[in-house]
Structures are given as structure tokens and as C-alpha cells.
Amino acid sequence: MGIGVHKVAMAAPSDVSELERLIAAGAVDPATIVAFIGKTEGNGGANDFTRGFATLSYQLMLARHLGCTPEEVTRRIAFVWSGGCEGVLSPHATVFTRGPDGAPAGSGKRLALGIAGTRAFAPEEIGTMAVVEAVAEAVDRARREAGIADPRDVHYVQVKGPLLTPAGLADADRRGVALVTRDPNGSKAFARGSTALGVALGLGEVPASAVTQEAIATRMDLFSAVASTSAGGELKACEILLFGNAEGAGGEFQIGHAVLEDAIDAGGVRAALADAGLPDAGGSPDTGRIAAVFAKAEASPSGMIRGRRNTMLSDADINYERHARAALGAVIASITGDPAIFVSGGTEHQCAPGSAPIAAIVRARS
Known part of the structure; x- marks a missing residue:
């Protein structure tokens, strides 16, 4: 099953026209789309709503093409957005498809993609070992789904997970539970750090004995060389997209x-x-x-x-x-x-x- 890669420009977080044109031209079959990774032009902070806006815009468009509800689109397709298009960075989305196209026999390893998710996390779990352990397990599932036997063939693991929001803080206060921080923007370091350590643990890049609650966002000598993690208020669970090269993966x-x-x-x-x-x-x-x-x-x-x-x-x-x-x-x-x-x-x-x-x-x- 070959992985297709299609980059589409976006004039605004709601602009889905370029993907619409690819679908109309037959260059992309919407039924084969499995993931989006993109940049939106918000501030990249806890209050960046362009990420959720972009997701909703593509959900509504694809729901029409697939004959399903927007909620079903969310279950079928992973959406990962990073806010902030400073300088020359251009808003866009990279759309990944999975189809039957294959490379010729003996062509070597080709791009493989595994997708996995975690359960939803309560506010008090964000930035904790609960996230680390859940992401590690999901990374292992994604690697196996991609057909990548050797973790050294994994080159990029994109994780998007939740951060603390004012609503999350209020919910935790009502229940009388402690949080890693009370600063929504300050929670990004814990949120990104815990998911990155989950990747490192899932790929065997760090010893399990070293990964503790106290290590999150402090023990920077513990890290993954292939993790790329982001956090946003639009999510409750973590989405993991794992990329590597695998024999027989097909594609170009x-x-x-x-x-x-x-x-x-x-x-x-x-x-x-x-x-x-x-x-x-x-x-x-x-x-x-x-x-x-x-x-x-x-x-x-x-x-x-x-x-x-x-x-x-x-x-x-x-x-x-x-x-x-x-x-x-x-x-x-x-x-x-x-x-x-x-x-x-x-x-x-x-x-x-x-x-x-x-x-x-x-x-x-x-």
C-alpha cells in the first residue's frame, strides 16, 4: 500500500479549495486520505483557534465527498496542525493518502505511515506519566501498523496532544485535583515534553527506568531524535503519525x-x-x-x-x-x-x- 503525499496551499484556515481541485481532477481520491499535517496562521499559543477552524473546514468538505458525518471524518482521518506562520512560512497542508500503488519489485524501502491514538486525558493527566505511557504504547502500535520492523527505520513521529485550557483549569478546581501548572501557555512545555518522552520510550531511545514524573520538562538529557510534538487546546487525546521506510511499502x-x-x-x-x-x-x-x-x-x-x-x-x-x-x-x-x-x-x-x-x-x- 503506497503512501501518497500532496501539498496544498491555504489562503485562510477555512480555505479547502486546492484540495477540492485535486479531488475534482482525480489526482486525489478522498476515500484514500488518512492524515493531514499543516501550518495555520494563528499565534501558535493556547488561544490559537485557527487549528480547530482548519480541521472543521476540511471535515465539512470531506464529509460531503465521503457521504458521512464530520464526526466520522475525524475518526477516519488524523489532523495535526501547528499555528504560527512567521516570516516566510506559508500556510498549507500536507495531505497523506494510502492506496494500492506500489513500487516495482526490488525497488527498496519506501515511505510507510502508521497512525494511532490514545484515550482522552483529564486536565490533571496532561504533562504526566499517564501521557508518556499512553503515547509509548501508541507509538509501538503505529510502528507495527506501518510494517516497520526496526525502530532505526523510523525517521519522524509527529504527535499532537492536549494542553491545559481555562476550561480545564476550572474543571480541575471543581474536582479538587492538582495540575502540573496553572498557566495554559506554560503547560505547553509539559504537554510537549511528556509526549516526546512517550515517543522516546516507545522507540527504545531512552531507558524506561529513567523516565519519571520528575524528569518531564527537566531532564533534557532524555530525548527522542525523531519526535516532533505539539500541543493545542482543540484536542483531548493524542494523535500519533509515525513515518519511516519499510520493505514492500510501495509508493514513490x-x-x-x-x-x-x-x-x-x-x-x-x-x-x-x-x-x-x-x-x-x-x-x-x-x-x-x-x-x-x-x-x-x-x-x-x-x-x-x-x-x-x-x-x-x-x-x-x-x-x-x-x-x-x-x-x-x-x-x-x-x-x-x-x-x-x-x-x-x-x-x-x-x-x-x-x-x-x-x-x-x-x-x-x-
Whole structure:
């Protein structure tokens, strides 16, 4: 079963017209769509409603095509959105399909995708070991569903989970239960960190004995090299999309990954493309083969990059995540030639402090 990759532009969080055109042209069969990963133009914070708006817009459109309810679309298709299109980042969605198309026999490993979800979490569970353990179990299920036997063939695990909202705080207060924090935006570090540790645990990247409640958002020496986690108020459960390469997967795509040492690491971008099978020929990759790039952005904990001070962590007007997304987005786009790239902020337990993961999907050579 080959995985298809289709990137569609969005003029607004409600704009589904480009996918509509692909469906009308027969380029995409809506019955084969299994997941969306995209960028919306909100602020990326706890009150970013563009993510839920985009999900609803695609749910309503696909419900018409599939002859089902929007709720059924949600059960059939995973939606992962990251808010914040700072700098050159362009709002878009990458649509993944799963169909019968296969690569020729002996063509090697091809892109495989496994999708899994967790149960819904109560507010007091967000940022706790309950999330870590549930995500670890879901990651294992997703890997097996993708047909990836060796965890080393996993190159990208996208997790979207819940964060604390004012409504969640009020619910916890009514029941008299304790929370990891009372700050909705501050809960993002715990939410992202717990899901990233779940990925690391599920793939065997960290020893189970080291992953404790006290380690979440504090023990940054514990991390996954392939996790990319986000949190939003529009979710109650976690959605896991696991990507890797597998024998017999079919399709025309391959995926690779690398580690970005800082927000201007062009070499890391090129390394991810090379790992996916797209080497830098004379310093310029064949950009026509690049289907999608997914990266996390982070400010340097020291406030320094390559020996120069920056103000990402001290700017009281603009959150550091927005600075980092804008900087990294420009670096990646300068190499790929396409600003419709997925760059998400916040890297708790996603690579070592100051560094960040990046993954690239490219068309394999025929």
C-alpha cells in the first residue's frame, strides 16, 4: 500500500479549495486520505483557534465527498496542525493518502505511515506519566501498523496532544485535583515534553527506568531524535503519525531525518535531504523531488548562536518560538525553494537542548 503525499496551499484556515481541485481532477481520491499535517496562521499559543477552524473546514468538505458525518471524518482521518506562520512560512497542508500503488519489485524501502491514538486525558493527566505511557504504547502500535520492523527505520513521529485550557483549569478546581501548572501557555512545555518522552520510550531511545514524573520538562538529557510534538487546546487525546521506510511499502517516496544544531543550521537541512535519498549535487539539491519538510525550531538556551548574542529569550514582545520559527523557516526555504514548510516551535525532549529534529520526504529515483 503506497503512501501518497500532496501539498496544498491555504489562503485562510477555512480555505479547502486546492484540495477540492485535486479531488475534482482525480489526482486525489478522498476515500484514500488518512492524515493531514499543516501550518495555520494563528499565534501558535493556547488561544490559537485557527487549528480547530482548519480541521472543521476540511471535515465539512470531506464529509460531503465521503457521504458521512464530520464526526466520522475525524475518526477516519488524523489532523495535526501547528499555528504560527512567521516570516516566510506559508500556510498549507500536507495531505497523506494510502492506496494500492506500489513500487516495482526490488525497488527498496519506501515511505510507510502508521497512525494511532490514545484515550482522552483529564486536565490533571496532561504533562504526566499517564501521557508518556499512553503515547509509548501508541507509538509501538503505529510502528507495527506501518510494517516497520526496526525502530532505526523510523525517521519522524509527529504527535499532537492536549494542553491545559481555562476550561480545564476550572474543571480541575471543581474536582479538587492538582495540575502540573496553572498557566495554559506554560503547560505547553509539559504537554510537549511528556509526549516526546512517550515517543522516546516507545522507540527504545531512552531507558524506561529513567523516565519519571520528575524528569518531564527537566531532564533534557532524555530525548527522542525523531519526535516532533505539539500541543493545542482543540484536542483531548493524542494523535500519533509515525513515518519511516519499510520493505514492500510501495509508493514513490522515501523519508530521512537529521538533527539541526541551531536555528541557522543549513547543513542539517541538507543532511536530512541526503538521508532521504537526495544528495547535494554541487551544492544545489534537486528541489523538484522534495515533497515535504518537517522541522522543530528552538532558541539556544544560552542566548547565543555561533558566538553571537540574540534576543529570542529576552524579547518581551515576541515569544521566542515565533522568533525561532521565522529564522529556521527562512533557512529551510532558502535551500528547498519552497516556503510551504512545517516548522513548529518548542523542543522539550526533542533532541538535545538547543538542537532540533528535521525530517524530509522526497520522491525516490525511478
